[in-house]
Amino acid sequence: MTLFDEDVAVVPAPRPPVSRRTRIGLWSLTIALVSLLVMSFLPTAYVIEQPGPVYDTLGTVTNNAGDQVPLIEVNGAPTYPTTGSLDLLTVQVVGNRERTPSWFELAGAWLDPSRAIVPIDAIFPAGQSSEQRQQESTAMMVDSQEEAKAAALSQLGYQIPQSLAVQSVSSTGAAAGILQAGDDILAANGTPVSTADQLRAAIAAGQGAPLDLTITRGGQTQHVTITPTAATQPDGTTTWLVGITLGIDYKFPIDVTIQLDNVGGPSAGMMFALGIIDTLTPGELTGGHRIAGTGTITADGTVGPIGGIRQKLYGAKGAGAEYFLAPASNCNEVTGHVPSGLRVFSVSTLADSLTALDAIRTGGNLDALPTC
Numbered sequence: 001m002t003l004f005d006e007d008v009a010v011v012p013a014p015r016p017p018v019s020r021r022t023r024i025g026l027w028s029l030t031i032a033l034v035s036l037l038v039m040s041f042l043p044t045a046y047v048i049e050q051p052g053p054v055y056d057t058l059g060t061v062t063n064n065a066g067d068q069v070p071l072i073e074v075n076g077a078p079t080y081p082t083t084g085s086l087d088l089l090t091v092q093v094v095g096n097r098e099r100t101p102s103w104f105e106l107a108g109a110w111l112d113p114s115r116a117i118v119p120i121d122a123i124f125p126a127g128q129s130s131e132q133r134q135q136e137s138t139a140m141m142v143d144s145q146e147e148a149k150a151a152a153l154s155q156l157g158y159q160i161p162q163s164l165a166v167q168s169v170s171s172t173g174a175a176a177g178i179l180q181a182g183d184d185i186l187a188a189n190g191t192p193v194s195t196a197d198q199l200r201a202a203i204a205a206g207q208g209a210p211l212d213l214t215i216t217r218g219g220q221t222q223h224v225t226i227t228p229t230a231a232t233q234p235d236g237t238t239t240w241l242v243g244i245t246l247g248i249d250y251k252f253p254i255d256v257t258i259q260l261d262n263v264g265g266p267s268a269g270m271m272f273a274l275g276i277i278d279t280l281t282p283g284e285l286t287g288g289h290r291i292a293g294t295g296t297i298t299a300d301g302t303v304g305p306i307g308g309i310r311q312k313l314y315g316a317k318g319a320g321a322e323y324f325l326a327p328a329s330n331c332n333e334v335t336g337h338v339p340s341g342l343r344v345f346s347v348s349t350l351a352d353s354l355t356a357l358d359a360i361r362t363g364g365n366l367d368a369l370p371t372c
Helices: 020-039 103-110 130-155 196-206 269-280 309-318 328-334 350-362
Strands: 046-056 060-062 068-070 072-075 085-094 116-119 162-169 184-188 211-217 220-226 229-232 238-241 244-250 255-258 290-293 323-327 343-347
Touching: 046 103, 046 309, 068 072, 072 269, 085 269, 085 309, 103 116, 130 244, 130 255, 130 269, 130 350, 162 196, 184 196, 196 211, 196 238, 269 290, 269 350, 290 309, 290 350, 309 323, 309 328, 323 328, 323 350, 328 343, 343 350
Parallel strands: 085 290, 290 323, 323 343
Antiparallel strands: 046 085, 046 116, 060 068, 072 255, 162 184, 162 244, 184 211, 211 220, 229 238
């Protein structure tokens, strides 16, 4: 029985022609894929900000030696156990001038509300290396800790003597070889000075005349003379300089140590201050709640704005915080960007923060507190 006639040739049906629209679509897809591949290797002019680690100022941290230590440690005064947490937030930057995020990474960040795409110049100014940025960030962290100690202890009624201190001396400035880092400046031309503005005013008033300074160095009072040098500003005016950077040297009555390695910037100041107050007072400020916050602080208790507020909101929510204390000056960035389940209160001073914590702790009228 024969099923096929071997003498009959089987001719396959002809393929239908590919339409012009299909050819265009295939070429467009190929070009898009090649473009994406090429773009993944092209440098970008942006970095990504995203939520970083969260630290409880009432808890412990791992130091550079690998040991668990209290984030805030006090000697010379009674301390008290507490509950809940007062979390400080950080922002992690993805990328730098040596290695920027790819366009794929930027696309992913654009779709994620917890991350932000930022021009690289806003984080890494032109001419500044990553090492220089780290040094600057570390210096700001040290300053914020000193301001936080002063604000907290002043709030608790301690008297905090302070003096105007030399932080660094330019090797080419007028003060080179005369002043040293660590010198305390007490007076200029016989007039007491306690702020940088007062010293600048004394220098400007002399119009280049020799400046007589009374300083203390190593516990000894000395008198030195410096002749300021002139610097012409872009607008043609003349400024008189001595070539030093200044800071405030606080004389604290008790020893407060903040132990937080590898974190920089000034934005944790308010939370440091609250952690110090909670450590030095009976009971707890939090009422057992998990509370997060951010904001710079000055010795007089003023809370200032910070960067990366939206990333910190998401960092707080991810760590389980119920409430968030935000600087009033950042409220325009907060409104409309609060993660679900997180309640944000606006604060302008350390006293405002304590008022908010008291209402949370006692179950007071939270609706009466200012919000963002």
